[in-house]
Amino acid sequence: MALTASDVTIHFGGVVAVNGMALDVMPGEIVGLIGPNGAGKTTFINCLSGTYRPNTGTALWQGDELIGLSPSALLRKGVARTFQNVASLHDLTVLDIAKLGAGVRRDRRTGGHLLDFFRSDRALEELLMESILAPLELNDVAHKPIQTLSYGRRKAVDLARALAGDPQLLLLDEPVAGLTSHEGMAMAAAVRDVRDRHGCAVIMVEHKMDVVMSTCDRVAVMAAGSKIFEGRPAEVQADPEVRRVYLGEP
Amino acid sequence: MILVLQLAVAGLATGSVYALIAIGVVLIYKCSGVVNFAQGAYAMVGAYVSYVLLSAGLPPILGVIFSMAVLAALGTLTERLVLRPMLKAQLVAVMMVTLGLLIVSRAACLIIWGPDQIAFPKVFPEGSISAAGIFITYNYIAAGILALVLSLGFLAFYQFTPIGLQQRCAADNTRAALAIGIHVSNQVSLAWAMSAALAGLAGTLLATLNGLSLDLAGIGMIAFPVIVVGGLSSLVGALIAGLLLGVLQSFTDGLLTPALEDFLRAHTSIYSVGALQQVVPYALLVAMLLLRPQGLFGRRGTERV
Numbered sequence: 001m002a003l004t005a006s007d008v009t010i011h012f013g014g015v016v017a018v019n020g021m022a023l024d025v026m027p028g029e030i031v032g033l034i035g036p037n038g039a040g041k042t043t044f045i046n047c048l049s050g051t052y053r054p055n056t057g058t059a060l061w062q063g064d065e066l067i068g069l070s071p072s073a074l075l076r077k078g079v080a081r082t083f084q085n086v087a088s089l090h091d092l093t094v095l096d097i098a099k100l101g102a103g104v105r106r107d108r109r110t111g112g113h114l115l116d117f118f119r120s121d122r123a124l125e126e127l128l129m130e131s132i133l134a135p136l137e138l139n140d141v142a143h144k145p146i147q148t149l150s151y152g153r154r155k156a157v158d159l160a161r162a163l164a165g166d167p168q169l170l171l172l173d174e175p176v177a178g179l180t181s182h183e184g185m186a187m188a189a190a191v192r193d194v195r196d197r198h199g200c201a202v203i204m205v206e207h208k209m210d211v212v213m214s215t216c217d218r219v220a221v222m223a224a225g226s227k228i229f230e231g232r233p234a235e236v237q238a239d240p241e242v243r244r245v246y247l248g249e250p
Numbered sequence: 251m252i253l254v255l256q257l258a259v260a261g262l263a264t265g266s267v268y269a270l271i272a273i274g275v276v277l278i279y280k281c282s283g284v285v286n287f288a289q290g291a292y293a294m295v296g297a298y299v300s301y302v303l304l305s306a307g308l309p310p311i312l313g314v315i316f317s318m319a320v321l322a323a324l325g326t327l328t329e330r331l332v333l334r335p336m337l338k339a340q341l342v343a344v345m346m347v348t349l350g351l352l353i354v355s356r357a358a359c360l361i362i363w364g365p366d367q368i369a370f371p372k373v374f375p376e377g378s379i380s381a382a383g384i385f386i387t388y389n390y391i392a393a394g395i396l397a398l399v400l401s402l403g404f405l406a407f408y409q410f411t412p413i414g415l416q417q418r419c420a421a422d423n424t425r426a427a428l429a430i431g432i433h434v435s436n437q438v439s440l441a442w443a444m445s446a447a448l449a450g451l452a453g454t455l456l457a458t459l460n461g462l463s464l465d466l467a468g469i470g471m472i473a474f475p476v477i478v479v480g481g482l483s484s485l486v487g488a489l490i491a492g493l494l495l496g497v498l499q500s501f502t503d504g505l506l507t508p509a510l511e512d513f514l515r516a517h518t519s520i521y522s523v524g525a526l527q528q529v530v531p532y533a534l535l536v537a538m539l540l541l542r543p544q545g546l547f548g549r550r551g552t553e554r555v
Contacts, residue, residue, distance in 0.1 A: 011367040030524070038417065051429070067327045070433075071428065071429060071430070071431040072432065074431070075431035083429065088426065089419060089423050090422055091422055092416065092418065092419060096415055096419075097419075099415055100415055100416065100419055100430065101430065102431065103412045103415065103416060104416075104430065104431040104432055161430060165431075194345045241318075
């Protein structure tokens with residue numbers, strides 16, 4: 001088992017945002033996380049990715065406990081995430097951000113910072129351009145500041161940044177929200193492509209059902225902080241309870 | 251004409267030392283939002299540490315490198331012990347603490363080394379060159395070149411290396427940097443270390459030029475006109491403005507002051523205008539704040555101190 005999260009609970013004051021959430025993800029599997037607004041999907045991702053520290057719960061990843069680790073420590077364990085809203089970095093170019101993504105992972109594997117002084121950047125840049133930026137159609141803007149890009153392309157940059165760290169567990173928070181349908185399809189294709197090439201486990205929070213249905217191997221439905229259903233995409237669409245709380249019964 | 255050239259060279263030499271100090275201030279500001287008033291203290295302590303190491307008989311190169319290392323450690327300690335506990339305090343409070351650090355370290359040096367000016371051990375060979383009628387000592391040339399090379403080297407480091415990239419990212423948006431897995435607090439410590447080391451070197455260089463005394467702490471203050479002119483958030487601006495101010499001071503000292511004094515002596519009973527070159531940076535600071543508060547290279551909306 002790659003990732004086993006169980007009994008994850010977090011409350012903010014009196015509000016229980018995530019309540020006894022459990023989820024397993026296998027390597028090479030894309031698991032969709034859906035549910036109505038406020039169901040706790042993003043909060044759950046935040047618990048796994050070190051942004052929040054849940055009140056209870058464990059998340060074992062290849063035998064290591066993830067909960068309580070900082071984002072930088074998680075990246076070194078191969079756990080990367082993207083964000084629903086793209087953080088704004090003013091001065092950095094797309095390639096810079098991809099390099100950052102690669103750099104934060106490289107820390108431990110090569111013995112740390114000192115070696116980086118002497119390593120040529122060119123090889124890394126070419127590798128990133130070819131293997132990360134090109135599939136996301138970001139090659140032509142590689143040297144532009146991220147500020148000048150459209151929202152959709154910034155999200156692609158965020159994904160590129162996460163992929164540059166060569167993750168084995170990828171947490172995606174609404175990767176196609178706010179994108180045009182063309183951009184959304186390209187993004188979904190990129191996610192599947194990454195899974196196929198690297199065999200990484202993916203958890204994807206998403207609202208766009210067509211993307212969820214076409215991309216995910218398995219779907220978990222959350223409502224009010226708990227998992228109410230889990231199954232293959234077709235089963236999810238057929239389940240009356242899911243239709244009632246989320247998809248909307250006519 | 252020759253006088254102008256000579257003044258320009260001397261001005262560039264001191265200007266590049268100003269740049270070293272100002273770059274440190276900008277670096278810390280970009281990374282942690284704190285305007286560090288203790289930069290002059292690092293310069294002073296750096297000079298005294300170099301003095302101790304060189305007097306102990308260390309070769310100049312080693313002595314200077316060791317003193318930079320000591321200052322880097324001191325910078326890191328300042329960040330960890332003084333700044334980090336104040337992480338949630340208001341920035342103005344943090345700045346006042348750095349001002350306090352300046353006063354305390356000045357007092358500490360006063361206790362240890364006394365108030366008198368100390369002759370600084372020779373770091374660069376004695377002598378001077380005179381070419382095309384310009385006369386300038388090796389000391390000035392070496393200090394100027396060293397400061398300039400280090401400033402440029404540091405800018406290249408910041409722009410082109412992976413660590414520089416992480417520094418830039420942490421400076422750009424701290425929260426975003428944290429979220430994407432950059433160890434921001436380590437980067438801030440690193441910024442303080444580098445900044446203190448650069449200031450320490452600048453202090454040592456100034457001591458080779460003008461001798462060693464507690465007044466070196468005052469050099470931190472010249473950093474403020476420099477960064478206001480260059481723009482508080484621009485490292486390149488700090489370098490260029492540092493050079494500019496150095497040259498301007500040198501011209502004031504060598505050209506404007508004598509001309510003004512001649513004029514005043516001829517027409518009034520005023521005999522001297524005093525150290526006019528010390529007024530120039532601050533006059534420029536005031537003018538800059540009135541005309542272009544973001545500085546030559548700064549971005550609008552940066553903080554005013």
